[in-house]
Amino acid sequence: MLFRSRTNLEARMQELRAERDQLAAAVPNEDALALYERLLKSKGGTALAAVTEAGQCCGCHMKLIASTMIKVHSEKELAQCENCARILHPEA
Numbered sequence: 001m002l003f004r005s006r007t008n009l010e011a012r013m014q015e016l017r018a019e020r021d022q023l024a025a026a027v028p029n030e031d032a033l034a035l036y037e038r039l040l041k042s043k044g045g046t047a048l049a050a051v052t053e054a055g056q057c058c059g060c061h062m063k064l065i066a067s068t069m070i071k072v073h074s075e076k077e078l079a080q081c082e083n084c085a086r087i088l089h090p091e092a
Contacts, residue, residue, distance in 0.1 A: 032078055035087070049089075050092070051072050
């Protein structure tokens with residue numbers, strides 16, 4: 001029974017890796033993808049962080065400067081926290 005569970009888990013992991021590879025290949029900005037990959041490794045699996053209405057990064061809990069907040073809310077360019085470097089997005 002344990003062998004079947006492990007086999008099922010390994011098969012599911014392969015499926016998920018293939019799906020992730022397919023989604024990553026569809027990202028139009030290679031620099032953004034490379035940044036995401038680096039942050040994913042260096043930040044313990046949390047490369048993205050929401051920004052609160054009060055202007056605080058949910059990754060490091062530091063207050064963001066006004067220009068960063070403008071970038072986040074305009075959604076025209078990639079915004080990063082000036083303290084922890086995570087990629088920022090508006091809080092949902």
